[in-house]
Amino acid sequence: MENQELKAALKAKDAEIEELKRQLRGKNPLPAIRKSTEDELPSVNSEPTLDNEEIARYSRQLILPELGISGQVKLKNSRVLIIGCGGLGCPAAIYLAAAGIGCIGLVDFDEVELSNLHRQIELRLHGYCIKACVSNLFIRLNSRASCIPYHLALTSENAYQLIEKYDIVLDATDNVATRYLLNDACILTGKPLVSGSALRFEGQLTVYNHNGGPCYRCLYPKPPPPETVTNCSDGGVVGVVPGIIGGLQALEAIKLACGLPPSFSQSLLLFDAFSTFRTIKLRPKQRNCVICGESPSITKLIDYEQFCGAKATDKDAGLNVLGSKERISVQEYAEILQKKSDHMLIDVRQAVEMDICQLPAPAIIFVVCRRGNDSQLAVQELQKRLNGIQLKDIRGGLHAWAKHIDNNFPVY
Numbered sequence: 001m002e003n004q005e006l007k008a009a010l011k012a013k014d015a016e017i018e019e020l021k022r023q024l025r026g027k028n029p030l031p032a033i034r035k036s037t038e039d040e041l042p043s044v045n046s047e048p049t050l051d052n053e054e055i056a057r058y059s060r061q062l063i064l065p066e067l068g069i070s071g072q073v074k075l076k077n078s079r080v081l082i083i084g085c086g087g088l089g090c091p092a093a094i095y096l097a098a099a100g101i102g103c104i105g106l107v108d109f110d111e112v113e114l115s116n117l118h119r120q121i122e123l124r125l126h127g128y129c130i131k132a133c134v135s136n137l138f139i140r141l142n143s144r145a146s147c148i149p150y151h152l153a154l155t156s157e158n159a160y161q162l163i164e165k166y167d168i169v170l171d172a173t174d175n176v177a178t179r180y181l182l183n184d185a186c187i188l189t190g191k192p193l194v195s196g197s198a199l200r201f202e203g204q205l206t207v208y209n210h211n212g213g214p215c216y217r218c219l220y221p222k223p224p225p226p227e228t229v230t231n232c233s234d235g236g237v238v239g240v241v242p243g244i245i246g247g248l249q250a251l252e253a254i255k256l257a258c259g260l261p262p263s264f265s266q267s268l269l270l271f272d273a274f275s276t277f278r279t280i281k282l283r284p285k286q287r288n289c290v291i292c293g294e295s296p297s298i299t300k301l302i303d304y305e306q307f308c309g310a311k312a313t314d315k316d317a318g319l320n321v322l323g324s325k326e327r328i329s330v331q332e333y334a335e336i337l338q339k340k341s342d343h344m345l346i347d348v349r350q351a352v353e354m355d356i357c358q359l360p361a362p363a364i365i366f367v368v369c370r371r372g373n374d375s376q377l378a379v380q381e382l383q384k385r386l387n388g389i390q391l392k393d394i395r396g397g398l399h400a401w402a403k404h405i406d407n408n409f410p411v412y
């Protein structure tokens with residue numbers, strides 16, 4: 001495809017996406033969104049009883065001896081904060097609201113994209129663009145629950161003030177910097193942290209900072225090198241997997257709120273869609289942990305993007321390991337294409353991604369050897385590594401060249 005055609009196709013796609021986003025916004029009015037963490041929360045009902053409507057509404061869980069009226073009242077008096085209204089946060093929020101949690105805070109800076117909807121189905125149902133607005137769904141689902149949307153990013157500046165107001169925190173985010181921030185903020189405020197993650201066909205769940213158990217830093221004192229971290233937008237995810245893990249995060253939060261022991265406070269649940277659930281015991285709380293140990297060196301929130309060497313979002317390519325001479329912009333590359341300058345393009349994505357789209361392949365690589373045997377093997381090998389590049393073996397190699405094209409060519 002020529003560059004002009006490519007530009008036109010991209011423009012048409014942009015217009016299509018804008019139209020779909022417009023439709024997504026729907027006709028529903030936006031809820032009152034908080035852009036700051038300072039405002040007081042609505043007071044949760046501290047009466048030790050339920051009214052008749054609540055008894056009818058929650059009757060199927062009320063008759064469980066582990067819960068009973070007293071458990072349901074505890075749920076009603078609890079405040080749960082969910083960070084991230086994506087694949088994990090949406091299902092967790094729905095079940096927490098339906099179960100009768102008195103106040104749920106929903107934090108997300110992001111807006112809905114079409115690629116979110118295979119797993120963030122609640123957002124699609126309600127037709128909002130700002131993710132934290134999923135809270136409005138609860139007004140219909142359970143008018144007794146107060147749901148507070150915060151359209152902002154959780155940062156070192158606001159985390160303490162926000163988390164302090166809630167009893168239990170759910171980590172439903174997708175980046176390492178926010179995981180460390182949440183861990184430290186929960187330790188400093190003394191809140192349990194229900195942490196979930198999902199990628200491809202697998203998910204994980206655990207509860208940090210509860211009942212003498214370890215914190216995230218006890219297990220991972222150092223952040224992973226940024227280039228080794230994968231997320232859903234690079235690695236992919238089957239929508240049901242975050243649905244399962246988000247649901248389990250809600251269950252752990254319900255147990256915590258009722259005073260029942262959470263199942264995963266000192267262990268890690270591993271889910272693999274191709275095999276089963278497995279639980280592994282976690283290493284205990286570390287006495288020398290820098291935040292929850294005996295003499296902590298971290299006593300306030302730090303700069304987590306600097307600590308992790310990566311952004312607190314997976315929206316841009318956080319990695320920056322090459323110098324400016326070793327990189328070019330897409331505009332510069334488009335110019336190279338337009339001028340048909342000599343070059344070769346190596347697309348390092350997986351083969352499955354090549355079926356979705358490709359830049360115009362500018363070159364064919366010809367492979368030659370002495371007699372045409374090794375060159376065939378080389379083509380086979382290169383085909384596995386160089387997606388989208390046309391590779392051709394020169395049949396018969398240099399021997400054939402000497403015989404048919406250039407009689408003076410040295411043969412050995």
Ligand SMILES: Nc1ncnc2c1ncn2[C@@H]1O[C@H](COP(=O)(O)OP(=O)(O)OP(=O)(O)O)[C@@H](O)[C@H]1O
Pocket residue numbers: 083084085086087088107108109110115116131152153154155172173174175178231232233312313314
């Ligand atoms: N520091 C933060 N503060 C608030 N929200 C956050 C923060 N970090 C991550 N999030 C939110 O957590 C959510 C994680 O959702 P999910 O893992 O489903 O990924 P996504 O960003 O929605 O989708 P994709 O990765 O496919 O683009 C996102 O909506 C993201 O905006």
